[in-house]
Amino acid sequence: MYQPSDVGLAVKRLQHRHHRAASQALAPLGLSLVQWDTLRHLHTKPQASLHDLAVLTFQSDQSFGSLATRMADRGLIERVPGPGRAIHHRLTEEGARLRAEGQAAVDVVTTASFSALTPDQLDQLGTLLDIALGRPS
Numbered sequence: 537m538y539q540p541s542d543v544g545l546a547v548k549r550l551q552h553r554h555h556r557a558a559s560q561a562l563a564p565l566g567l568s569l570v571q572w573d574t575l576r577h578l579h580t581k582p583q584a585s586l587h588d589l590a591v592l593t594f595q596s597d598q599s600f601g602s603l604a605t606r607m608a609d610r611g612l613i614e615r616v617p618g619p620g621r622a623i624h625h626r627l628t629e630e631g632a633r634l635r636a637e638g639q640a641a642v643d644v645v646t647t648a649s650f651s652a653l654t655p656d657q658l659d660q661l662g663t664l665l666d667i668a669l670g671r672p673s
Contacts, residue, residue, distance in 0.1 A: 561641035575635035
């Protein structure tokens with residue numbers, strides 16, 4: 537019988553394996569995992585604030601601000617004025633292209649990682665993780 541600590545360690549190992557493999561898959565595109573994750577979140581949440589994006593990408597506000605500056609300098613995102621003093625970010629054409637190419641590369645990684653599971657098992661795993669995270673399924 538699995539103990540919670542065993543399951544926690546298995547989740548951590550799987551996450552580590554995904555991060556390593558995704559980083560290798562994204563390297564030919566010139567993207568780090570956190571850069572691709574930023575592009576992904578901007579694609580799905582275009583009105584997200586800098587703070588929201590920092591939280592979504594597991595960064596501090598200061599670290600994400602530095603990352604956003606580097607990504608803007610590379611032409612992957614651009615800063616646009618928001619309401620009041622707020623600054624929002626949006627994908628450039630190049631950022632959108634690399635996000636899509638990166639998504640395809642990451643999809644290969646995760647599909648291979650979960651290939652031993654049946655579709656029903658994958659659904660069950662997703663449901664169980666949602667429950668553990670306190671999200672409605």
